Amino acid sequence: MFHKALIGLTLTFSLQALAAPVQMADTPEGEILTNTIGMSLYVFDKDTQGVSNCNDTCADNWPPLAATSDDTADGDYGIVTRADGSLQWSYQGQPLYLWKEDKQAGDISGDGKFDVWHLARP
Template identity: 45%
Template sequence: MRSLFTLCIAAATLALAACASTPPAPAKVEGGVLVGLSGMTLYTFDKDAAGSGKSVCNGPCATNWPPFKAEAGATPSGDYSIVTRDDGSAQWAYKGKPLYFWIKDQKPGDKTGDGFNKVWQTAKP
């Protein structure tokens, strides 16, 4: 009886550890596009090479297209990764493409940056 109890405790501990080690996704899907936890639409930039681990949107570009910053200690998982920006800060990427917000989106659900200059697209799962 004691060994069965020990086995059940061990199984429960492993199950809890697996749940605890899976970090929450930094974004969610709403209306068929990725949005930050604030509900604001996320975008990708065609000039960013997927998988390069780099963003080419810096300076004035990043003022208009604020990077979706990753907090210190953030842990990527699944399709999410973290790229290091030119200024040394961390930015979330989805399937290797850095993610950005658009300064002209005013409220959750806005997608006014989609197709901007034919190089900005809503990020889609």
């Protein structure tokens, strides 16, 4: 019996690990999407549906919300293949990014940056 219970716990944990690493948070700017530790997520106006156009230096400044080959798209959350072959989470087809200048959960300093970066909203 103990063995079966342990297997069930392992499967539950594994399935949870495959979910999109995104949650919602309330900010002074309204409800936004964040990663699992509360760092704000952003979208880029120069991206197109399902395509990231932020590469090289851009991606150094705006790190993509990384996905792995074990992750599975679900509902509004999808996975985009980037130009370098790596995988990135998306929300309703828009690739999701972090901003390197946000230092702690709740920071939203990338919103409106260069008039092309915006907080990701549910």
